[in-house]
Amino acid sequence: MAENKVRILKGFRDVLPGEMLAREDLIRKIKAVYESYGFSPLATPAIEPIELVMGSGEEANKQIYTFTDREGYEVGLIYELTASLARVIAENRDLPTPFKRYQIQPVWRFDKPDPGRYREFIQFDIDIVGSKSMLADAEIICTMHEALKVLEMEPFVIRYSSRKILNALIDFAGLPPEMGHPVFRTLDKLDKQGIEAVLLELGPGRVDQSGDKIEGLKLGDEAIARIERFLKIEQDDRSMALKSLRELFGDLPSAAEGITELDEVSRYLEVMRVPDSRARIDVSIARGLDYYTGPVYEAILLDESAGRIGSVMGGGRYDNTVGKYSGEQIPATGASIGVDRLLAAMIQMGKAQTKPSTSDVIITVMDRNRIAEYIGIAREIRNAGYNAELYVGNAKQIKKQLKYADRQEIPVAVIAGSDEFERGEVSIKDLRKIKEEDVDISDRQEWVEVKVGQVTIPRKELLATIKKMLGR
Amino acid sequence: MAENKVRILKGFRDVLPGEMLAREDLIRKIKAVYESYGFSPLATPAIEPIELVMGSGEEANKQIYTFTDREGYEVGLIYELTASLARVIAENRDLPTPFKRYQIQPVWRFDKPDPGRYREFIQFDIDIVGSKSMLADAEIICTMHEALKVLEMEPFVIRYSSRKILNALIDFAGLPPEMGHPVFRTLDKLDKQGIEAVLLELGPGRVDQSGDKIEGLKLGDEAIARIERFLKIEQDDRSMALKSLRELFGDLPSAAEGITELDEVSRYLEVMRVPDSRARIDVSIARGLDYYTGPVYEAILLDESAGRIGSVMGGGRYDNTVGKYSGEQIPATGASIGVDRLLAAMIQMGKAQTKPSTSDVIITVMDRNRIAEYIGIAREIRNAGYNAELYVGNAKQIKKQLKYADRQEIPVAVIAGSDEFERGEVSIKDLRKIKEEDVDISDRQEWVEVKVGQVTIPRKELLATIKKMLGR
Numbered sequence: 001m002a003e004n005k006v007r008i009l010k011g012f013r014d015v016l017p018g019e020m021l022a023r024e025d026l027i028r029k030i031k032a033v034y035e036s037y038g039f040s041p042l043a044t045p046a047i048e049p050i051e052l053v054m055g056s057g058e059e060a061n062k063q064i065y066t067f068t069d070r071e072g073y074e075v076g077l078i079y080e081l082t083a084s085l086a087r088v089i090a091e092n093r094d095l096p097t098p099f100k101r102y103q104i105q106p107v108w109r110f111d112k113p114d115p116g117r118y119r120e121f122i123q124f125d126i127d128i129v130g131s132k133s134m135l136a137d138a139e140i141i142c143t144m145h146e147a148l149k150v151l152e153m154e155p156f157v158i159r160y161s162s163r164k165i166l167n168a169l170i171d172f173a174g175l176p177p178e179m180g181h182p183v184f185r186t187l188d189k190l191d192k193q194g195i196e197a198v199l200l201e202l203g204p205g206r207v208d209q210s211g212d213k214i215e216g217l218k219l220g221d222e223a224i225a226r227i228e229r230f231l232k233i234e235q236d237d238r239s240m241a242l243k244s245l246r247e248l249f250g251d252l253p254s255a256a257e258g259i260t261e262l263d264e265v266s267r268y269l270e271v272m273r274v275p276d277s278r279a280r281i282d283v284s285i286a287r288g289l290d291y292y293t294g295p296v297y298e299a300i301l302l303d304e305s306a307g308r309i310g311s312v313m314g315g316g317r318y319d320n321t322v323g324k325y326s327g328e329q330i331p332a333t334g335a336s337i338g339v340d341r342l343l344a345a346m347i348q349m350g351k352a353q354t355k356p357s358t359s360d361v362i363i364t365v366m367d368r369n370r371i372a373e374y375i376g377i378a379r380e381i382r383n384a385g386y387n388a389e390l391y392v393g394n395a396k397q398i399k400k401q402l403k404y405a406d407r408q409e410i411p412v413a414v415i416a417g418s419d420e421f422e423r424g425e426v427s428i429k430d431l432r433k434i435k436e437e438d439v440d441i442s443d444r445q446e447w448v449e450v451k452v453g454q455v456t457i458p459r460k461e462l463l464a465t466i467k468k469m470l471g472r
Numbered sequence: 473m474a475e476n477k478v479r480i481l482k483g484f485r486d487v488l489p490g491e492m493l494a495r496e497d498l499i500r501k502i503k504a505v506y507e508s509y510g511f512s513p514l515a516t517p518a519i520e521p522i523e524l525v526m527g528s529g530e531e532a533n534k535q536i537y538t539f540t541d542r543e544g545y546e547v548g549l550i551y552e553l554t555a556s557l558a559r560v561i562a563e564n565r566d567l568p569t570p571f572k573r574y575q576i577q578p579v580w581r582f583d584k585p586d587p588g589r590y591r592e593f594i595q596f597d598i599d600i601v602g603s604k605s606m607l608a609d610a611e612i613i614c615t616m617h618e619a620l621k622v623l624e625m626e627p628f629v630i631r632y633s634s635r636k637i638l639n640a641l642i643d644f645a646g647l648p649p650e651m652g653h654p655v656f657r658t659l660d661k662l663d664k665q666g667i668e669a670v671l672l673e674l675g676p677g678r679v680d681q682s683g684d685k686i687e688g689l690k691l692g693d694e695a696i697a698r699i700e701r702f703l704k705i706e707q708d709d710r711s712m713a714l715k716s717l718r719e720l721f722g723d724l725p726s727a728a729e730g731i732t733e734l735d736e737v738s739r740y741l742e743v744m745r746v747p748d749s750r751a752r753i754d755v756s757i758a759r760g761l762d763y764y765t766g767p768v769y770e771a772i773l774l775d776e777s778a779g780r781i782g783s784v785m786g787g788g789r790y791d792n793t794v795g796k797y798s799g800e801q802i803p804a805t806g807a808s809i810g811v812d813r814l815l816a817a818m819i820q821m822g823k824a825q826t827k828p829s830t831s832d833v834i835i836t837v838m839d840r841n842r843i844a845e846y847i848g849i850a851r852e853i854r855n856a857g858y859n860a861e862l863y864v865g866n867a868k869q870i871k872k873q874l875k876y877a878d879r880q881e882i883p884v885a886v887i888a889g890s891d892e893f894e895r896g897e898v899s900i901k902d903l904r905k906i907k908e909e910d911v912d913i914s915d916r917q918e919w920v921e922v923k924v925g926q927v928t929i930p931r932k933e934l935l936a937t938i939k940k941m942l943g944r
Binding site for chain 2: 013087
């Protein structure tokens with residue numbers, strides 16, 4: 001056969017079994033948390049009308065995969081899941097509300113490929129549509145907290161604020177509302193650049209490390225001083241943050257609603273037993289620009305080894321988006337999980353296994369005439385609740401079969417050849433010991449021997465030995 | 473807000489929570505079967521180079537979504553999963569073999585939309601790559617059998633044959649090999665049209681029910697007589713089918729390999745305890761044309777109510793496909809499950825629930841000042857292992873909240889207002905009874921009352937009552 005060199009596209013990747021099993025485990029655990037709070041799954045198409053996929057702003061539009069289908073319709077691959085959710089709400093007016101749904105699907109962005117940054121990735125969204133209550137926002141933060149706890153991602157912190165606080169800041173700084181976006185975009189750099197750089201960018205501009213000039217917003221001194229005061233307020237815990245905000249914004253009618261929101265969310269989190277150390281007010285988080293209308297929140301991993309991962313979950317309230325296709329205002333709040341980022345962090349932190357197989361036991365095939373016995377042994381082990389893989393490959397040598405088992409990280413092997421069957425025995429081998437102790441696999445001295453008849457499987461002894469080896 | 477009428481594309485659909493939960497349950501059960509036999513998951517991109525997606529034959533190529541990406545590359549959405557599997561094998565030469573993988577992903581076909589036929593649908597493939605043994609084919613059939621049993625889809629039957637038998641038939645009928653494809657394409661109609669129609673189409677042609685003329689293949693009488701003999705061989709059980717084949721094809725060297733294959737697969741199935749009644753030889757099944765090189769198999773539901781569903785799983789051995797991108801022959805065998813078809817059948821047969829929520833209990837909110845108590849009650853129920861949903865919507869009236877619970881088919885409600893809390897009580901209501909007995913929900917006579925303090929949650933009584941109501 002001639003080799004036909006077709007390769008995967010740039011910016012895409014295959015997820016091989018080891019990572020897939022870890023990803024599925026992560027998803028299964030988070031789903032269980034969400035379902036325990038009453039969220040249900042939804043699926044929408046990958047392809048949507050171009051008007052729908054093009055709704056996420058100018059920057060996003062440059063990254064959307066669009067094309068003309070075979071009937072001449074302009075369509076696109078989804079860029080995120082919220083626009084489709086809004087369409088579902090519009091086309092299914094009789095859905096009960098609140099509509100609490102989670103959704104796990106790939107999205108596509110024609111982004112510059114980077115290590116760990118792909119053009120297709122899984123988005124895992126959770127949203128509550130049709131509730132204007134801060135209880136909904138608190139519940140989203142609470143499930144984020146619980147999901148990260150279930151995944152054992154401590155230490156982490158969820159930071160929350162409200163877009164209304166940032167809007168009040170513009171007022172407080174004496175700036176016109178249209179200065180909101182450029183100021184927020186600059187504040188978004190706080191985490192990466194630090195406060196000094198941000199203050200310079202609000203003012204005259206600065207020169208960055210590579211010598212490039214970054215244009216400043218050229219705000220007046222008083223405006224910058226007020227923004228600095230805002231960024232430096234004491235917010236060590238929720239009540240202190242609220243107190244600081246009241247002191248700073250006390251006279252400002254535009255700030256009242258935002259402070260009330262944060263107060264409510266904080267009180268709900270208190271009774272939800274989400275501790276201050278794991279979910280705290282941070283008034284500097286902006287979380288994007290156009291979209292949010294109320295509380296915003298994001299989860300950051302604090303483990304040293306996950307240092308460069310940054311935010312793994314984030315979201316907020318967006319009361320003006322879902323109603324877009326329904327012609328009415330429909331309140332909504334929700335978060336998105338970066339599944340691949342979170343998984344990468346878990347693997348880095350040693351919190352996720354990437355074993356390529358779930359097989360507990362491999363049944364090797366030494367004597368093809370004894371296949372009935374091998375199949376019978378596999379069935380018995382499977383019936384006892386273990387994953388039992390019969391070796392179905394081409395290799396006849398036991399050594400090659402065990403090498404396969406080793407590559408697959410299968411912990412236990414059942415081995416029996418003509419000799420063993422003649423003697424009425426099968427051997428059960430703990431393969432992890434081979435690895436650890438580097439024992440020659442032809443040395444069967446240390447093997448656990450279990451008596452068998454020719455055809456009858458020694459169920460009890462077999463299973464007892466496997467149970468002992470697997471420790472479950 | 474002005475209504476912006478963007479609708480879902482023709483040929484696509486949303487999967488709402490009720491059906492999604494049923495689909496996830498189905499997938500979870502089948503995955504567990506496959507993992508118990510040593511299969512692991514794989515994921516590949518939705519977008520692949522055009523050379524890869526265009527490999528499935530002329531008919532397929534007409535249905536492929538293709539476009540030029542923003543860097544000028546010709547790409548396409550995947551039409552099926554096997555081509556990508558072949559690419560993965562070529563790009564990861566060090567994968568252990570046999571490579572036993574399952575894969576669950578959407579594929580896209582620009583097909584004529586029909587009820588129940590969509591342009592995007594989930595494919596669930598299972599394949600063993602790198603084994604030439606008939607044991608691999610038998611194992612695939614065995615897992616299909618077990619999956620259908622786990623899903624309680626009895627009665628069903630898996631029919632299997634070998635492409636080599638059909639090739640021998642062409643030889644037996646005295647036809648040149650190039651007549652294979654048109655003859656097989658005609659035989660594929662057996663299930664739907666019956667033997668008389670098929671024989672006419674092999675000969676002079678026929679006029680169908682709507683009066684259209686169907687061109688015949690114009691084979692000679694002797695060739696048709698031989699094909700008829702083949703189609704009518706006795707194949708009531710495996711050994712009879714093999715005997716009939718040996719009698720019919722005994723003198724034909726080209727038939728020997730196919731008969732040996734079927735004999736081997738049958739013997740393996742025997743020891744795998746896949747009964748004859750559930751997996752039988754049917755020499756007439758053709759299963760497509762170009763692809764298969766050895767055993768072929770398909771599962772048919774026999775339940776009356778699933779009558780029009782037809783084949784829900786199917787596949788076969790394809791030893792010349794996976795090696796396409798590796799430049800060497802790599803044997804492979806595997807099956808594809810039509811997830812949406814199978815799910816539709818299960819729903820029709822009443823074997824799948826389509827409840828829109830997994831919530832076991834709803835905690836209604838009557839008095840917003842008591843939110844700490846409601847949250848506490850929900851937490852206690854969740855900690856006991858139940859899914860407990862706090863009502864977070866806008867409705868203040870208990871009636872509307874219970875209507876929501878009813879729409880969501882949540883079986884149990886915990887209800888407490890200011891009055892109840894004053895009296896130190898909460899009410900636990902079996903909502904299914906409301907439905908069945910049509911009791912006015914304002915009549916609380918029949919409600920189970922559980923004493924509570926003002927703040928302390930009556931954990932034991934609460935959970936005991938819920939456990940009793942849910943029966944678990």
